[in-house]
Amino acid sequence: MSKVAVLGAGSWGTALSIVLADNGHSVRLWTYRKEQAEAINATYRNEKYLDADIPEQIKACHELKQAVDDVSAIVMVVPTKAIRDVCKELNNTLTHRPTIIHATKGIEPGSLKRISQVIGEELARYDSEDIVVLSGPSHAEEVGKRLPTTVTVSSLNTQHAAYAQDLFINESFRVYTSDDMIGLELGGALKNIIALGAGISDGLGYGDNAKAALITRGLAEIARLGVSLGANPLTFLGLPGVGDLIVTCTSHHSRNWRAGNLLGRGQKLDEVLDQMGMVVEGVRTTQAAYQFAREQQIEMPITEGLYTILFEDKQPGDVVEQLMNRNKREEMNDISAFSSDSRPQ
Numbered sequence: 001m002s003k004v005a006v007l008g009a010g011s012w013g014t015a016l017s018i019v020l021a022d023n024g025h026s027v028r029l030w031t032y033r034k035e036q037a038e039a040i041n042a043t044y045r046n047e048k049y050l051d052a053d054i055p056e057q058i059k060a061c062h063e064l065k066q067a068v069d070d071v072s073a074i075v076m077v078v079p080t081k082a083i084r085d086v087c088k089e090l091n092n093t094l095t096h097r098p099t100i101i102h103a104t105k106g107i108e109p110g111s112l113k114r115i116s117q118v119i120g121e122e123l124a125r126y127d128s129e130d131i132v133v134l135s136g137p138s139h140a141e142e143v144g145k146r147l148p149t150t151v152t153v154s155s156l157n158t159q160h161a162a163y164a165q166d167l168f169i170n171e172s173f174r175v176y177t178s179d180d181m182i183g184l185e186l187g188g189a190l191k192n193i194i195a196l197g198a199g200i201s202d203g204l205g206y207g208d209n210a211k212a213a214l215i216t217r218g219l220a221e222i223a224r225l226g227v228s229l230g231a232n233p234l235t236f237l238g239l240p241g242v243g244d245l246i247v248t249c250t251s252h253h254s255r256n257w258r259a260g261n262l263l264g265r266g267q268k269l270d271e272v273l274d275q276m277g278m279v280v281e282g283v284r285t286t287q288a289a290y291q292f293a294r295e296q297q298i299e300m301p302i303t304e305g306l307y308t309i310l311f312e313d314k315q316p317g318d319v320v321e322q323l324m325n326r327n328k329r330e331e332m333n334d335i336s337a338f339s340s341d342s343r344p345q
C-alpha cells in the first residue's frame, strides 16, 4: 500500500482521495486553507464540496511539506488557474521524486499549454513526459457514492501510467490506459466549452435535438483543434472525448452545464460565477481555445459563439441564430479530423 498526497481539497480531490482510501492507501489531502483542513479532520466531512463521509485513512493538512513528505505519488487536482503557483511552491518543497498524476481539466490561457506541460516547466526534477494525466467521464458526486465510473490514464512514461492505473482501479472505479496523453488532456479540457453551450441551450428552452447537435458538432471542433496540437482523433471517440462530453453536457452535476444554464436564463457571467462558488473551468478554456483557433485559423464556430456570449456580452439567442444561419455545408468535410489521414502513423 502507498502513501499518496492529493493536492486540492475541492470536490474532485476529495472524491479521488476516497477512491485511494478504499484501495487501502494512506492519503494526505492538502488544502491551502487551514480552517478547511481542521474541519475535515474534526468532522470527516468536506461540507462545501462533497456530500460524502471521509474515511479515516484520509488526513487533511494545510502544510505542503507535511503533505508530500515521504509519499510515493502526488495527485494534483487544483483548478487550472492555481496550478502554476502550487507547482512553484511544490518545487521548493519536494526533496524526493514521487510519481505525479494530475486530474485537472484545463489549458493555460495565453500559452495554451496543457497541465502536464505547466507541471514539467515548474518542477525542476520532472519533464512533462514523466507526468500522468487522469481524465474521463467522472462526476465527483457519483465517485463519492462509489457508483460505477470509468476513466483513462496516460503518460509518455508507460510505467508511470501503469502505476497510476493500479493505484486507483477498483470494482467501482475502472481505469484504462492510453498512449495519447495530448488527446486525454485536450479532451478533458475542451469538453467544458461544449458543456457551457449545452447548459445555455437548456437555459434557453431548447430541446434534446439542439443538445445532440452541440455534442456532435462540438466533438468535431475538439478533434480539429486536438489534431492540430498532435492528439490522435480516435481518443476523442473514447472516454476522454465522447464519454466526457455526454456526462458533462447532460448531467446537472456539471458546474459547466449549470453555469451555462444560468447564462441561458439571462444572468450575467459575473453573477453566475459568484453564485457557483466552485470552479467553472470552461470559461477560461473558451478564452484559450478561441485565441488559439483564431491564430491558427481553425474553424470552431461553437467556441467562437460562446466566446462572444462570455466576453462580449452577446445575447445567447442571437448567437444560436448566427450558428443556424451559417453557409450551407457538407457534413463529411467537418468531421474529416477523424479520417485516417489525421491519425498518427
Ligand SMILES: NC(=O)C1=CN([C@@H]2O[C@H](COP(=O)(O)OP(=O)(O)OC[C@H]3O[C@@H](n4cnc5c(N)ncnc54)[C@H](O)[C@@H]3O)[C@@H](O)[C@H]2O)C=CC1
Residues within 6 Å of the ligand: 008, 009, 010, 011, 012, 013, 031, 032, 033, 049, 077, 078, 079, 080, 081, 082, 085, 086, 103, 104, 105, 106, 138, 139, 140, 141, 277, 278, 279, 281
Ligand atoms: N468536480 C468534478 O466532478 C471533477 C473535476 N475535475 C477537475 O478537477 C479540477 C478541480 O476541480 P474541483 O475539485 O471540482 O474544484 P472545486 O471548485 O470543487 O474545488 C477547487 C479547490 O481548489 C482550491 N483552490 C482554489 N484556488 C487555489 C489556489 N490558488 N491554491 C490552492 N488551492 C486552490 C479551493 O480551495 C478548492 O478546495 C478542475 O480542473 C476540474 O475540471 C475533473 C473531473 C471531475
Ligand SMILES: O=C(CO)COP(=O)(O)O
Residues within 6 Å of the ligand: 105, 136, 137, 138, 139, 140, 192, 195, 244, 247, 248, 253, 254, 255, 256, 257, 279, 280, 281
Ligand atoms: O469533468 C467533469 C466530469 O467528468 C466535471 O465537470 P464539471 O467541472 O462541469 O462539473
